[in-house]
Amino acid sequence: MQQMNEKERRIRARLMADFAHYAAKCLKVRAKGGRIVPLKLNSAQKYIHEKLEEQLVTTGRVRALILKGRQQGCSTYVQARFYWKVTHRRGVRAFILTHLEDASRAIHAMVQRFYENCPEAVRPLATRRSSRELVFGRLDSGYAVGTAKSSGVGRAHTLQYFHGSEVAYWAQAEQHVAGALQAVPDEKGTEVILESTSAGAAGLFYQMCMDAQKGRGGYTFVFVPWFWQEEYRKTPPADFAPSAEEKDYQTAYGLDDAQMYWRRVKMEELGGIWTFRREYPSSAEEAFHSDRPNALWERAGIDRARRHPADAPEMKRIVVAVDPAVTSGRYSDETGIIVAGLGTDGRGYIIADLSGRMSPPEWASAVISAYYKYQADRVVAEVNQGSDLVEHTLRSFDASIAYKSVHASRGKMARAEPIAALDARGLVHHLGAFPALEDQMCRFDPLQDAKSPDRVDARVWALSELMLAPRKEPRPMIWQPD
Structure with a gap:
């Protein structure tokens, strides 16, 4: 050799x-x-x-x-x-x-x-x-x-x-x-x-x-994470506009529009956000996320009923529902804020999830802004923690809003089950993806959880007002998606 x-x-x-x-x-x-x-x-x-x-x-x-x-x-x-x-x-x-x-x-x-x-x-x-x-x-x-x-x-x-x-x-x-x-x-x-x-x-x-x-x-x-792949990007069209959920995701992980557009296209190919999160996770929590066996909602059903905002019908009614947190701070509960509409087709539509950890002035400002942005005809607020305080906080920003207080007099199972039944029949659609809300829905077991999640509560109140509460036929309202 x-x-x-x-x-x-x-x-x-x-x-x-x-x-x-x-x-x-x-x-x-x-x-x-x-x-x-x-x-x-x-x-x-x-x-x-x-x-x-x-x-x-x-x-x-x-x-x-x-x-x-x-x-x-x-x-x-x-x-x-x-x-x-x-x-x-x-x-x-x-x-x-x-x-x-x-x-x-x-x-x-x-x-x-x-x-x-x-x-x-x-x-x-x-x-x-x-x-x-x-x-x-x-x-x-x-x-x-x-x-x-x-x-x-x-x-x-x-x-x-x-x-x-x-x-x-x-x-x-x-x-x-x-x-x-x-x-x-x-x-x-x-x-x-x-x-x-x-x-x-x-x-x-x-x-x-x-x-x-x-x-x-x-x-x-x-x-x-998926976004480390150099090839996982796609040139977006000139009119590409990230949704609110996409903007939050983009900011959280520092992604550009080409990566976000690739994500959107891939999500459509896979049939929904749940499959995308499992196949192309951004965190270990996302990858391992699964529906709770006895949860009232299943992710597959949410994905099947999902609609693009551009496909939304005219809305007969729109409400902003809020479930205020008792305290505000780093470790406090979230304040649930959900915007929902009743379409001219008789179906319910989740339009926006504006929930988060907020002080009373912050959540009141968010509710009032949504009230006008989406041309809502009512704010629905859960007031178990003090009805006068919740209404006073909201009216300190705008005294003219149409307002209704609701009380959790029945158990969380009794409140949530009728709405879950509407979802199971395909009568409620999410206009886009709301990962945090959907995570809470698919993890919520009323028989095991001592407290219902704040986003879920706000969603239940909004849809109850739109689809379960008896009322006269209102005037049509037209909501145009962003």
């Missing part, structure tokens, strides 16, 4: 020590457009690499849980990382376990592509290549792929590297993870990486992630 000169030794040493450099120089992947290109780490992959290397330096081993969105390159990163390790070390084995046969084939094809396109100088001889395995005999190292459909997968060998792909969707997840952990010794240099998109707030992956965030279980938790 020809001896390497000093320059070649330096090059080889860097390739062995610097994964990002090695990936860009030696590994090829199929890009989303179909071209075969060098593997240059994207923002999400760089972040994952940084977190894993940080743990490796700190503990001597990697035990990681990665929660991410669709098509962010997480699996590609882990395959490349393990390929790099098994082709540069002796006597090590990597095993990848996926949730579907198609996923197993795709991952194995990716690894074969790494091998076929790797420069000969840094490519060890493969002594066995099959549809499931790649073995480097001289190194006594290997790389294998399996599918999580039998209880014995991954138990046959001692492993140094284990990658569980889409763990939240595995059948028999507990058995597979237990088997993998038994196969990987608790030795320095070993790595266990479990990654997945969310399958809701249940199951092994969810529980492991919750434990990791609390510092339990020995795993580091890594979350990757």
Whole structure:
């Protein structure tokens, strides 16, 4: 074998020590457009690499849980990382376990592509290549792929590297993870990486992630938001105008209009905000969010009934309902403020959610502003905490408003159930997305919760006034969406 000169030794040493450099120089992947290109780490992959290397330096081993969105390159990163390790070390084995046969084939094809396109100088001889395995005999190292459909997968060998792909969707997840952990010794240099998109707030992956965030279980938790993907953006049309919900979201995460327009289009493709939040989360809470089993409302029903504001009919009546908080401050309850309308089609429409933590002058100002902005014909206020004070606060801003006070004389179940029944019949539509309100609706179980959420209460009062309270036929009112 020809001896390497000093320059070649330096090059080889860097390739062995610097994964990002090695990936860009030696590994090829199929890009989303179909071209075969060098593997240059994207923002999400760089972040994952940084977190894993940080743990490796700190503990001597990697035990990681990665929660991410669709098509962010997480699996590609882990395959490349393990390929790099098994082709540069002796006597090590990597095993990848996926949730579907198609996923197993795709991952194995990716690894074969790494091998076929790797420069000969840094490519060890493969002594066995099959549809499931790649073995480097001289190194006594290997790389294998399996599918999580039998209880014995991954138990046959001692492993140094284990990658569980889409763990939240595995059948028999507990058995597979237990088997993998038994196969990987608790030795320095070993790595266990479990990654997945969310399958809701249940199951092994969810529980492991919750434990990791609390510092339990020995795993580091890594979350990757969708908006780190450079390609997740779409040029908006000239008349693009973010909704109130979109403006709040945009401000919260520092996004530009191209990212927001991509989000809007993708949300329409997926059929609603709930699916988008699970598939393309901006936070771990969003990713794992799921409806409470006994909640009065289901997210799928809200999504089915959702309408675009431009499709709203003329409104016969519009009300602004307010459920004022008793106190104001950082940890106080929210004041619920909901604008709702009764369409000429006889259906209820949620027009705006203006709720938040506010002082009395702040919520009164918000209510009066909404009263005029939406041409409401009445303010409806829950006054359990003092009717005179609520009315006085509102009329101190505008004495001329049409005002009605309501009292929670019946239990929260009795108040909410008739409105939930209207929703179940498809008679109430949300004009756009109201994530905070919808979260409260789908988590509210009147039999378990001591207090009903403020946004939900305001929504119930608004729709009760519009759709349940007996009254004479009013004059038509026309509301034009923003």
